[in-house]
Amino acid sequence: MKIVMDANIPAAQECFGCFGEVVRLPGREITATDITDADALIVRSVTPVTATMVSGSRLTFVGSCTIGTDHVDQMALTEHGVTFASAPGCNAEAVVDYVLSSLLSLAERDQWQLSERRVGIVGVGNVGGRLQERLRAMGVATLACDPPRAAAEGDKEFVDLDTLIEQCDVICLHTPAVQGGKYPTHHLLDARRIEELKPGCVVLNAGRGDCIDGLALRVRLAGKGDITAVLDVWEHEPRIDVGLRDLAAIATPHIAGYSLDGKLRGSWQVHAALARHLDRSVLALEELLPPPAVAELNLQQALAPEDALRLCARAVYDVRRDHDRLHWYTRHQGIEAGFDHCRAHYPLRREFSTLTVGLYGEASQLKGLIQAAGFQTVAE
Numbered sequence: 001m002k003i004v005m006d007a008n009i010p011a012a013q014e015c016f017g018c019f020g021e022v023v024r025l026p027g028r029e030i031t032a033t034d035i036t037d038a039d040a041l042i043v044r045s046v047t048p049v050t051a052t053m054v055s056g057s058r059l060t061f062v063g064s065c066t067i068g069t070d071h072v073d074q075m076a077l078t079e080h081g082v083t084f085a086s087a088p089g090c091n092a093e094a095v096v097d098y099v100l101s102s103l104l105s106l107a108e109r110d111q112w113q114l115s116e117r118r119v120g121i122v123g124v125g126n127v128g129g130r131l132q133e134r135l136r137a138m139g140v141a142t143l144a145c146d147p148p149r150a151a152a153e154g155d156k157e158f159v160d161l162d163t164l165i166e167q168c169d170v171i172c173l174h175t176p177a178v179q180g181g182k183y184p185t186h187h188l189l190d191a192r193r194i195e196e197l198k199p200g201c202v203v204l205n206a207g208r209g210d211c212i213d214g215l216a217l218r219v220r221l222a223g224k225g226d227i228t229a230v231l232d233v234w235e236h237e238p239r240i241d242v243g244l245r246d247l248a249a250i251a252t253p254h255i256a257g258y259s260l261d262g263k264l265r266g267s268w269q270v271h272a273a274l275a276r277h278l279d280r281s282v283l284a285l286e287e288l289l290p291p292p293a294v295a296e297l298n299l300q301q302a303l304a305p306e307d308a309l310r311l312c313a314r315a316v317y318d319v320r321r322d323h324d325r326l327h328w329y330t331r332h333q334g335i336e337a338g339f340d341h342c343r344a345h346y347p348l349r350r351e352f353s354t355l356t357v358g359l360y361g362e363a364s365q366l367k368g369l370i371q372a373a374g375f376q377t378v379a380e
């Protein structure tokens with residue numbers, strides 16, 4: 001069989017070479033012509049899979065090694081009898097690491113404590129749900145907004161978006177791109193809501209770019225300048241708004257989920273789905289994951305709890321490097337090429353859970369907090 005794939009999918013040969021011939025192409029450039037004689041198409045979020053593409057092909061399987069599926073016309077796939085699989089939750093832990101790394105960095109820069117802030121989470125699925133779990137375990141107050149879940153499960157655990165905006169100091173968006181329907185997410189934070197954000201508020205978007213009205217956000221940041229933005233996703237990627245890039249305290253090129261662990265899990269989940277589709281055996285995920293370069297960190301002295309957290313977080317992942325890379329590459333290579341360069345040549349990054357923190361002496365009292373943030377611990 002012939003399998004056409006996005007060249008940015010790791011472990012392509014290990015996960016898909018066992019099924020047939022693998023042809024790797026730049027994701028943004030895959031067209032209908034490239035797949036006319038393909039049996040399977042494996043993409044990431046940058047390849048729109050449309051009815052036109054599918055109708056002229058002999059595809060029987062389409063996979064997306066991502067959580068988001070807004071780039072795939074699933075109705076068209078069903079109509080043409082094509083099996084579809086995505087990778088739900090594959091990089092959810094990486095996105096939570098991104099959020100914690102960002103908030104801990106801003107707290108240090110602006111001299112506040114995460115434990116004293118209330119964090120509002122919009123979209124409480126795989127990503128938002130795990131973020132809420134980790135924050136709660138760390139003792140951070142949270143509020144959750146998820147109207148589809150509230151409708152299905154009752155609204156006891158949820159508030160509406162306007163209440164969340166009124167009551168939270170940090171607002172994290174983890175919503176999918178949904179156009180129309182009962183719960184659309186296009187410009188969920190529109191000009192009115194952006195105007196209503198409390199002074200001092202941090203707004204973080206690691207869902208999809210068009211969940212925020214970027215122009216209205218730029219106006220608030222450039223005008224009153226009394227809020228802080230962390231943006232991983234953007235309207236019109238890779239042609240992002242340079243003004244917004246410069247005003248965001250942390251600006252990154254849609255890499256919140258780019259841990260090696262998350263990407264390999266994505267490849268593996270789609271490998272497993274294709275294996276089932278072809279009635280073949282499934283590889284063990286453990287065979288794909290290498291041991292981490294930094295596996296251990298020992299703490300002995302008494303440290304302020306959030307200083308200890310920052311130390312552990314930065315031993316694994318420091319979001320400020322991604323911010324610097326985006327600025328450097330978009331300045332030197334142009335916006336679109338620079339944005340995509342950072343993504344295609346992303347440094348190897350592991351998840352918090354790959355670090356074992358040894359806690360000795362006075363540091364042993366930090367065990368609960370360090371564990372809650374997602375690290376492994378050993379203590380005296």
Ligand SMILES: NC(=O)C1=CN([C@@H]2O[C@H](COP(=O)(O)OP(=O)(O)OC[C@H]3O[C@@H](n4cnc5c(N)ncnc54)[C@H](O)[C@@H]3O)[C@@H](O)[C@H]2O)C=CC1
Pocket residue numbers: 067068069088089091092095122123124125126127128129145146147148149174175176177178183184185188206207208232233254255256257258
């Ligand atoms: N920046 C990045 O690198 C990444 C971004 N993502 C994005 O994050 C999104 C969320 O990921 P998961 O949590 O895994 O998806 P999920 O499908 O598990 O959860 C999404 C949640 O959003 C809720 N939701 C839908 N419409 C809503 C609305 N109008 N208001 C509030 N909540 C709403 C749903 O009910 C659901 O609980 C993905 O769809 C993807 O677009 C995912 C992974 C990496």
Ligand SMILES: O=C(O)C(=O)[C@H](O)COP(=O)(O)O
Pocket residue numbers: 008044045046065066067068069091254257258
């Ligand atoms: O999983 C998702 O959904 C994401 O947003 C991806 O992590 C983004 O990665 P690409 O598919 O854009 O490489």
